[in-house]
Amino acid sequence: MTTPESSAAKTSDRPARDPWELPDVSGLVVGVLGGTGDQGRGLAYRFARAGQQVVIGSRVEERALAAAGELGHGVRGAENAECARLSDVVIVAVPWEGHARTLEALAGDLAGKLVVDCVNPLGFDKKGAYALKPEEGSAAEQAAVLLPESRVTAAFHHLSAVLLQDPEVERIDTDVLVLGESRADTDVVQALAARIPGMRGVFAGRLRGAHQVESLVANLISVNRRYKAHAGLRVTDV
């Protein structure tokens, strides 16, 4: 890539940031909406295993309770609205098809909360996965529109649900790209990512840059098919 990165990196007089210099988030309650899906369960499991208090949310309370019971590690289950109210940080891991409807219904419960959208709007056909372009620009920007009283960030897009859920996997060596409008909020999300062994949160811009981060999952699916991998990403030189 050309110019601006280099000149900005060279001439800015702001100090360099250390991606590990982050707030203590160990006391925060993490809710996972859509916590009974593969991605949601996987994230809930990893955070709980790392010692975080976790509440799984589902449209149906019984399903949330069942998933919570299976995951152990003190994970609680609740209907989505109650999950939102109980949590400090709420991860949105619902299927893209239900994204707008779910968030619209929970706008009140999510008011004042730090919301982390990890939804990837994708379509699938016989050639594989392809990006869908939400009218608002991205799933995260849709969340920001629907949740005007929440602090919306985007992260955790590129994690393999298989690795997240596999109790034999001790470390998940990958970076988590974190996007958002406020440094305080993205710092919290980066710190959460860093709670999971092997993971590191890296700030990667404002929400208007979320579409390509969400869509890149289509490429990682191609990588996985070609190389029989559970591909993740590392950012070099940081």
Place this chain on the structure above:
Amino acid sequence: MTTPESSAAKTSDRPARDPWELPDVSGLVVGVLGGTGDQGRGLAYRFARAGQQVVIGSRVEERALAAAGELGHGVRGAENAECARLSDVVIVAVPWEGHARTLEALAGDLAGKLVVDCVNPLGFDKKGAYALKPEEGSAAEQAAVLLPESRVTAAFHHLSAVLLQDPEVERIDTDVLVLGESRADTDVVQALAARIPGMRGVFAGRLRGAHQVESLVANLISVNRRYKAHAGLRVTDV
């Protein structure tokens, strides 16, 4: 991310690919259109330094010759059309603003050639860089539309022009995401990437997945600003 990656990776009976098992491309002549810009010069320099025959193209022959002379390592310079004709593989490194016009004019000279588009359509404002969405979907897909007789691929989007051009830098530790419709073509581009010490080419899907790869440069620019880095990407588990 959920499901398809994992099921595909687990159930397909195709053998896993080795990203290093690639054709010998050491005899191919590499042309770089827009080879007098930072990105083009940087790529030309790295390929020539790796022993590849390189021709820099420019709209103005004298500028191409001047840049070639400065780079050394046997790099030649030529007007764009001549650069295209002399080369087996032609890297498109022109500014996005001139992308369509340049390729349209060179469609005949590029017929039968392997074209590698590395252009990132970006806009800039006081908040930083943001993705532009070409009508055709991406710069690479625009190239494919304008060059129906060429084999169009996309790669080399995420490289720091600063690192590419710095003769003190011996290795550039990064992966190069390679997109295209034909495995034979993407294999050649991956092999070219692997000629540069530290680099590895990784297949990352068809051209319809190029927009997010091109746009991700906006996020890397944010990373570079925050961390004062020259960020690159590594794909893990491959």
